[in-house]
């Protein structure tokens with residue numbers, strides 16, 4: 001089975017651009033704390049158990065709060081917690097144009113350090129780790145959109161959920177209507 005084409009990325013970005021000015025910029029540590037709180041919340045651990053375990057890494061017991069800086073040669077490469085080979089990392093994204101998730105690393109250029117974009121990037125990791133065949137799904141497809149909206153609803157609330165959903169509909173973004181399908185096997189590393 002091949003990876004499904006990323007058929008609605010532009011439409012999804014356009015929906016987000018409608019709203020992005022409503023979200024204030026955060027520092028990199030605030031971005032970490034925001035994601036750590038989501039990952040450690042009981043609803044997230046129930047809905048996205050593989051993602052929660054994957055991102056907690058070796059910090060699973062101690063908790064993700066209080067990130068550490070990996071700073072060789074006095075330049076911040078990423079924030080992490082505990083064993084650097086495992087768990088969430090946040091990179092500053094110097095000179096990057098787009099925010100990006102790759103495995104457990106989220107790269108955040110300055111403009112993208114806001115709650116909406118953080119949930120977008122987290123939703124990619126949820127899709128890979130917890131959705132059935134998530135690593136082959138269209139990167140910004142129907143299932144991604146559903147997971148993204150689910151997290152927005154839980155974390156930002158009903159109004160923000162409704163606003164994002166409305167913007168998605170306006171820009172003809174397709175959203176999977178059903179429940180998130182669970183992965184039956186342990187996830188392949190994305």
Ligand SMILES: [Zn+2]
Nearest residue numbers: 120121124140
């Ligand atoms: Zn994306």
